[in-house]
Amino acid sequence: MDNLLYPYYSIKLWLDSVIFLIIAFSLILLTLFNSNQPFGIILAFFLIILTKYPIQKTIKNLYRSLKNQPAIELTEAYFFDHINNIKIYWHNIDKLSVISIRGNTYVNFILKDNNEYAKQLNGFLPKILFKLPDPEEIATKTEISLVKGRKEDIYNSICKFREAKKL
Structure with missing residues (x-):
């Protein structure tokens, strides 16, 4: 059997990715600039740790989609x-x-x-x-x-x- 390659479904990928990135960055920024400091900074730090890999994965998939991989x-x-x-x-x-x-x-x-x-x-x-x-x-x-x-x-x-x- 020959290798089979399946491309990304770009519309769904981009829509899901943009929504996820907007929500993730908004939550981080809202907690970072919260008036209850240093609680906001600590919470933002944990959000960054939890979302680091999903954000990297999302950006990598968007890049692969642009390169038609x-x-x-x-x-x-x-x-x-x-x-x-x-x-x-x-x-x-x-x-x-x-x-x-x-x-x-x-x-x-x-x-x-x-x-x-x-x-x-x-x-x-x-x-x-x-x-x-x-x-x-x-x-x-x-x-x-x-x-x-x-x-x-x-x-x-x-x-x-x-x-x-x-x-």
Whole structure:
């Protein structure tokens, strides 16, 4: 099988990203300039720590979208989620499913070895969430509503690549 590259769905990516960045920076600035100091500065510091990785990820995805680089990539050896910068090897996938959360569509991966996945996680919050009970529901999903194309076709392509590697 040849590698498959799926581009970003630019309109949704840009809309979601702009809304997120405006809200994140507004909250940080509002707490920073709060009249209850030093509480506002301390709260702004914690907000910066919590939003550092999501802001970096958002800016990276916007840049990749401008450069027409793929959002997800299917190769002979792995599924590469450029949205989250995660590589999932086909041999590590136990089950696949499609889930919908608040209007967004995700491919949910149930993995054989969660540690292989956890080593790739960036950011403080994802690492903490992954240590909670039942981390498959939290950490191993890729938002395909940010990917251009029919969601069913994208999911079927991922399943075909996985099945080809199982044989």
